[in-house]
Structures are given as C-alpha cells and as structure tokens.
Amino acid sequence: MMGRLLFKEVFRELLANKINIFFITLALVFSLTALNTIYALGKSAEKQILDTLANLNFGKDALLVLAGGSRIMGLTTTRTDTLLMDDIIAIEKLGFVKMTSPFTGGSVEVSYRGKAEKVRLDGVLPIYLQANNWELFRGKFFNEEDVKNFNKVVVLGYEIARKWGGHNLVGEKIKIQDQYYRVIGILEKKGSLGHFPLDERIFVPLTTAQKRIFNQNYLRGVKIILQEDTPLSHAERTIRKLLRERHNLYGIAPDDFRIVTPEMVVARHTATSKTLSAFLLTIAFISLVISGVIIMNLMTASVEEKAGIIALRIAVGAQPWHIIKHYLISALILALVSGIIGWLLSILLMFLLSLLTPLKPLFSWGTFLLSLLFSTITCITFSLFPAIKASRIDPAILLKGL
Amino acid sequence: MNNILLQLQDLHKTFQIGKISYHILKGVNLTVEKGEFLAVMGPSGGGKSTLLNILGLLDKPSAGLYLFEGKEVSSLIMRDLAKIRNEKIGFIFQAFHLIPWATAEENVLLPLLYRGKIERDDVERAKVLLERLGLGKHVNFKPSELSGGQQQRVAIARALINNPTLLLADEPTGNLDSQSSKEVMDILEELNKEGLTIIMVTHDPEIAKRAGKVKILRDGVFVD
Numbered sequence: 001m002m003g004r005l006l007f008k009e010v011f012r013e014l015l016a017n018k019i020n021i022f023f024i025t026l027a028l029v030f031s032l033t034a035l036n037t038i039y040a041l042g043k044s045a046e047k048q049i050l051d052t053l054a055n056l057n058f059g060k061d062a063l064l065v066l067a068g069g070s071r072i073m074g075l076t077t078t079r080t081d082t083l084l085m086d087d088i089i090a091i092e093k094l095g096f097v098k099m100t101s102p103f104t105g106g107s108v109e110v111s112y113r114g115k116a117e118k119v120r121l122d123g124v125l126p127i128y129l130q131a132n133n134w135e136l137f138r139g140k141f142f143n144e145e146d147v148k149n150f151n152k153v154v155v156l157g158y159e160i161a162r163k164w165g166g167h168n169l170v171g172e173k174i175k176i177q178d179q180y181y182r183v184i185g186i187l188e189k190k191g192s193l194g195h196f197p198l199d200e201r202i203f204v205p206l207t208t209a210q211k212r213i214f215n216q217n218y219l220r221g222v223k224i225i226l227q228e229d230t231p232l233s234h235a236e237r238t239i240r241k242l243l244r245e246r247h248n249l250y251g252i253a254p255d256d257f258r259i260v261t262p263e264m265v266v267a268r269h270t271a272t273s274k275t276l277s278a279f280l281l282t283i284a285f286i287s288l289v290i291s292g293v294i295i296m297n298l299m300t301a302s303v304e305e306k307a308g309i310i311a312l313r314i315a316v317g318a319q320p321w322h323i324i325k326h327y328l329i330s331a332l333i334l335a336l337v338s339g340i341i342g343w344l345l346s347i348l349l350m351f352l353l354s355l356l357t358p359l360k361p362l363f364s365w366g367t368f369l370l371s372l373l374f375s376t377i378t379c380i381t382f383s384l385f386p387a388i389k390a391s392r393i394d395p396a397i398l399l400k401g402l
Numbered sequence: 403m404n405n406i407l408l409q410l411q412d413l414h415k416t417f418q419i420g421k422i423s424y425h426i427l428k429g430v431n432l433t434v435e436k437g438e439f440l441a442v443m444g445p446s447g448g449g450k451s452t453l454l455n456i457l458g459l460l461d462k463p464s465a466g467l468y469l470f471e472g473k474e475v476s477s478l479i480m481r482d483l484a485k486i487r488n489e490k491i492g493f494i495f496q497a498f499h500l501i502p503w504a505t506a507e508e509n510v511l512l513p514l515l516y517r518g519k520i521e522r523d524d525v526e527r528a529k530v531l532l533e534r535l536g537l538g539k540h541v542n543f544k545p546s547e548l549s550g551g552q553q554q555r556v557a558i559a560r561a562l563i564n565n566p567t568l569l570l571a572d573e574p575t576g577n578l579d580s581q582s583s584k585e586v587m588d589i590l591e592e593l594n595k596e597g598l599t600i601i602m603v604t605h606d607p608e609i610a611k612r613a614g615k616v617k618i619l620r621d622g623v624f625v626d
C-alpha cells in the first residue's frame with residue numbers, strides 16, 4: 001500500500017512535467033545508444049574474426065610457422081629462405097602433430113581472355129583443404145599426382161571465379177606469367193579475415209609454384225594442426241627447438257622463423273578496432289557525462305519549481321532521507337526507461353549498420369545490463385545534488401505570503 | 403493534573419539579511435492549554451506567521467524557551483522535529499498547499515507516507531474523514547477539480563489524519579468566499595469541541611470571534 005502510494009507520487013510528479021522528462025530521457029537515450037552500439041560493434045568485430053579463424057580450422061589446436069624471424073616494423077631481418085620441405089617432414093614426425101600443410105606464395109600476374117591482373121597465388125598440397133576446413137564449390141582439387149608431376153593446374157578462389165565469369169570456368173585455361181594452366185576447381189566462399197580477403201586467391205600445387213612460378217625450393221610457411229588437447233606452449237617450444245637445431249641456430253642467433261598462434265592473429269586484427277572503440281567509447285562517455293549535467297540542471301530546476309510541494313512534504317513530517325529517496329526513485333525510473341530505450345535503439349542501429357557494412361549485429365544481454373548500469377550510475381550520481389538540495393528546503397516558506 | 407499543551411517564554415526571532423538583522427519577535431510569552439481555541443490577530447508584518455512557524459516546529463526561535471507537552475523542543479534536531487510534526491501537529495494554510503497531481507484521498511494520506519506504513523485501516527479512515535467533511539463523493543478528485551472550500555477541507559482532513567494534538571491554521575479562510583469560510587469555521591469549531599487544540603491566525607474579526615480567545619500580536623509582542 002505504502003510502496004504503491006510512494007511510487008504513484010513519484011511517478012505522477014515525473015509525468016507532471018513531460019517536457020522535462022522528455023529531454024532527460026532524450027539526452028540519456030542518445031548517449032546510451034551510442035555507448036551500446038559502439039560496444040556491441042567492437043564485440044561483433046572480434047567475434048567475427050574468431051568465427052573466421054574457427055572456420056579456417058585455426059582454432060586452439062593449430063599453429064602457423066612462417067619463414068623469416070625477428071620482424072621489426074614488418075620487415076624481416078633474417079634470411080627467409082631456410083624453411084624447407086625436409087623441416088616439414090621432421091615436424092610431421094613429432095608425436096603431437098596431426099597434420100601439416102606447407103605453403104608458398106606470392107603475387108603473380110594472371111591473365112584470362114586477354115585481361116591481366118595481379119593476383120595472390122598460393123602453392124599448397126592436397127591436404128590444404130582439410131587443414132583449412134575448406135570445401136570445393138565446383139570441380140576438384142589437385143592430387144598427389146599433380147604435385148609429383150608439377151602439373152599446370154589451378155584452383156580458383158570464389159571471388160576470383162565470380163569476377164572472371166562465374167561457375168563455368170572449370171576446364172578453361174588461364175595464363176599465369178607466361179604459361180597456360182587448366183582450371184580444375186573453384187573453392188567455396190570463405191569470407192575475409194579483417195582486411196585480408198581469402199576468396200581472392202588462386203591455388204596451384206606446391207611443387208608447381210616452387211619450380212615453375214617462383215623458381216625457389218623454400219617455403220613461406222606451414223600450418224600445423226596438433227593432436228587434440230596438446231598444450232600449445234609445449235608444442236611451440238618443441239617445434240622451435242627442432243627448427244633451431246635443423247637451421248643450425250645456437251646461442252643468441254635469432255630465430256629465422258616465427259610461430260604464430262590464433263591469439264596473436266586475433267590480437268593483431270582487433271588492435272586497430274580496439275583503438276577506434278576506445279576513442280568512440282570515450283566520446284560516448286563524455287556524452288553520458290553531458291547528459292548527466294543536463295539531468296542535474298533539469299532536476300535542480302524542477303526541484304526549485306516544486307519547492308512548495310517539497311516544503312509541504314517536509315512540514316507534514318518527511319525526513320531529509322524521504323525527500324532524497326523520492327528523487328532517487330524518480331532518477332531510477334528515468335534511468336530504467338532510458339536504459340531500455342537506449343538499448344533497443346542501439347539494437348536497431350546495429351541492425352541498420354549491418355545492412356550497410358560487413359559487421360553482423362550482436363544481440364547480448366551483456367549490452368542490456370551495460371546500458372542499465374550506465375544509465376543508473378549517471379542518473380543517480382547527477383540526481384544526488386538536486387535531491388540533497390530538495391531535502392534542505394526550508395518548510396517555513398509555506399507560511400510566507402503568496 | 404497538568405493541562406498545559408505548550409508554553410513560550412521570552413521568545414525572540416531575528417532574521418539576518420546580509421549585514422542587517424530584523425528583530426521580528428521580541429519576547430513573546432504564551433501559554434496554551436489543551437482544548438483551547440486561540441485566534442491570533444494583528445497588523446500585517448507583525449510576526450504572526452513567523453510565530454506560527456515556530457509553534458509548528460517549521461522554524462527555530464533565536465532565543466527563548468518553547469515547551470511542547472512539557473518538553474523543550476527548540477533545540478531538537480531536524481529528524482526529531484519532523485517526527486513531532488508528523489505525529490502531533492496538523493497544518494492548515496491559506497493557500498491549501500495540496501499536491502496537484504494526487505487525488506483528495508492521496509493528499510490526505512500524505513503524512514502517513516512518512517510515518518512508516520499505511521494500512522487498510524488508514525485508507526478507510528481517510529475516506530471517513532473526507533466523508534465527514536462533506537467530500538464523500540470527491541475522494542478521487544484532483545485539487546484542480548475541487549472548489550477552494552473543498553480544497554481547504556481536503557487540507558483539514560490531511561491535518562487530521564494522524565490524530566494530532568495541535569492544529570495550526572494560518573489564515574485558513576483567507577482565500578475563501580464567505581459561505582466556504584463559514585463551513586470551514588464550523589468544522590474547526592466542531593473539532594475544537596471534540597477536544598482538539600487550535601491556534602489560528604486571522605485578519606478577520608468575524609472569524610476571530612468564533613475562537614474562544616483572541617490575542618493581538620503587534621511589533622513582535624502580544625498586547626492586551
């Protein structure tokens with residue numbers, strides 16, 4: 001009964017000044033929507049990268065060894081021609097290694113029907129598909145026979161195939177540098193890893209790439225799939241030791257290879273979006289503080305306007321605490337309403353953004369709680385001053401002349 | 403048996419505005435017995451409302467003693483004063499001071515909001531009070547939907563909801579026409595007959611006549 005009456009009192013007082021609550025809610029909703037959207041987009045970008053990695057079979061049981069070590073500002077400071085097929089065979093013999101997929105690659109000039117362009121070409125083994133959890137869209141992939149004979153066959157990435165005229169490219173010939181290759185398959189669509197398009201590449205047998213295209217016997221790297229539940233750090237240490245021995249690196253000689261784990265990839269790809277998010281979050285916070293100040297001003301004005309009514313409450317026995325509680329409850333109501341509206345709007349905004357950008361909307365109760373938390377903190381903090389001010393109103397003003 | 407409800411002894415009130423201080427009450431002495439109906443008159447600016455504020459514990463005297471039910475109250479802290487106001491003192495104002503967005507019944511129940519809890523009985527009592535004051539049909543009306551006389555009767559019901567021992571009224575008929583004034587005074591007279599102590603400030607000698615006793619406050623002191 002009492003709670004109901006108190007709530008009714010608070011609520012009616014709030015509704016008595018609709019313009020006021022409109023602006024308070026608007027200010028809050030605005031910053032909360034921004035805050036939520038930014039937070040959720042950051043999460044969504046991160047999730048997308050993780051999904052792509054998982055999709056590439058680069059989950060917790062995988063490592064990448066790349067030729068060339070000690071990178072400073074992206075430049076390799078060691079030799080890059082030391083990773084050889086024999087190293088891969090040695091790695092494959094380690095007990096915890098389930099599968100290895102060596103590769104080489106580079107940018108080459110490819111022409112089809114007279115149109116030439118630079119395309120990224122990878123030389124890989126038939127196991128590549130399995131190692132990367134990839135499937136064929138059309139045709140077939142090359143086999144051991146193709147590898148053994150340096151066959152001039154090529155498999156196209158989905159986007160390349162689309163660009164060149166679709167699905168019936170299988171069986172056609174394309175020219176890589178100065179030789180003709182037969183298209184035997186098209187890979188299914190895979191998406192991209194950050195700004196790294198996976199579907200805009202072409203694939204030839206590893207040996208073909210080494211002998212016919214790049215004229216080099218070394219590798220760019222190898223993807224290593226581990227037996228399930230192998231401790232990553234153990235695998236990393238063992239492989240490093242093996243390669244250092246094989247490459248005759250002792251003492252302080254730097255590694256001439258790098259071992260990349262999925263976390264490193266995630267970290268690299270989210271680093272930029274993290275700085276951006278941090279910046280945008282700061283702006284959202286500032287706008288939250290600004291709406292806090294707006295709340296404080298509007299609340300103070302409203303307390304001054306209602307001084308008579310507050311004085312009356314005090315006169316009939318309200319303790320300072322009752323008055324403070326009264327205004328904190330109204331702040332809480334505004335916070336909840338704005339928090340929910342801000343959250344819903346941010347979901348809508350994310351949905352709209354997902355139509356325009358590759359980002360996927362991310363529904364999470366986390367952002368809902370975040371929204372409520374921030375609006376509550378803002379409302380309560382900035383209502384405290386007006387509430388205390390209200391509790392100090394002098395009830396003697398009631399008997400002053402009109 | 404002690405029949406005294408309250409006592410003022412050499413009570414002073416000074417207001418400070420900037421460097422200048424205004425001495426408004428200059429040694430007021432007053433004894434009010436239980437069941438008394440006292441009307442306070444006097445020229446405008448004479449300090450009547452200031453006195454009523456102090457009697458109602460809405461303001462503190464600058465000097466002097468205020469004994470309420472035999473206890474010195476002018477030195478009590480805010481919280482204790484609020485409790486006494488809530489439980490023992492009812493207020494009626496010239497401007498009614500009702501909460502505009504609350505119904506008559508909710509306005510009457512307001513003091514109970516600060517007492518602790520409101521029970522079914524209390525709601526019933528509010529209804530009975532309003533009915534007794536001729537507002538049985540207006541329980542759910544907002545102040546803006548009531549006439550001045552009706553609003554003042556809601557305010558009286560609010561003042562009575564906690565069964566106070568003292569009712570303070572500052573020009574309760576000041577904003578009312580003669581018919582409504584008469585009705586309000588009938589009510590106050592009836593309440594006084596039932597034993598309620600009333601102190602009322604008024605400018606109107608006709609209204610003052612209805613009280614059992616009239617005192618004149620002039621230049622900060624009671625004159626005879």
Ligand SMILES: Nc1ncnc2c1ncn2[C@@H]1O[C@H](COP(=O)(O)OP(=O)(O)OP(=O)(O)O)[C@@H](O)[C@H]1O
Binds near residue numbers: 419426446
């Ligand atoms: N808070 C205050 N600060 C300064 N001066 C005040 C304050 N309250 C009242 N006064 C002054 O005290 C004097 C007495 O005021 P009060 O309201 O008590 O008079 P009153 O007898 O009730 O007059 P009226 O009949 O017009 O209502 C006035 O001169 C007023 O200006």
Ligand SMILES: [Mg+2]
Binds near residue numbers: 399401450451572
């Ligand atoms: Mg007055």
